[in-house]
């Protein structure tokens with residue numbers, strides 16, 4: 001990572017302290033984990049924060065919330081989803097993020113404990129300005145985001161950070177979103193009788209009376 005990018009990430013991350021205690025650490029980390037400076041990740045981060053605030057909820061430490069992001073893939077601002085993930089704590093690894101292919105900059109955050117949800121979408125004029133920015137123009141020419149000079153990417157982020165939530169997002173009223181009860185998590189593992197790799201017990205298959213992993217079973221997922 002280039003020094004200028006790192007410095008900008010550290011300085012922009014510090015602005016996260018205005019979101020509340022610890023948020024400068026989360027925000028700065030989000031930049032590093034994402035890998036480059038861009039407008040999409042910070043916008044998703046702010047959208048995730050706005051959703052938490054609207055629900056009166058804290059960043060998810062465990063598995064009690066779920067987020068649906070509508071960004072999809074294959075366009076200029078998929079980075080939004082990384083920001084959502086890192087602000088809400090509803091991560092891919094914890095199985096708390098699902099992505100639809102709508103190609104829209106919106107998320108729905110659901111709290112299992114209360115059965116309540118909120119949808120946050122980016123105002124269309126914000127997306128139009130973002131797509132017209134010099135940053136996206138350079139991306140269109142084929143420049144990798146990390147190769148775009150900080151003088152181009154940083155003002156985009158700073159401009160967004162200076163704007164209040166109302167300018168950036170449409171935030172729905174809180175609505176009911178009951179989720180089906182989750183199946184019990186498995187805390188047991190078995191060894192596949194073919195490849196000997198460890199498999200979560202509830203994902204193993206049985207073939208000829210022996211436990212096997214899905215790839216070795218020949219049965220398909």
Ligand SMILES: [Zn+2]
Nearest residue numbers: 038040041079
């Ligand atoms: Zn990005």
Ligand SMILES: [Zn+2]
Nearest residue numbers: 192195213216
């Ligand atoms: Zn196997």
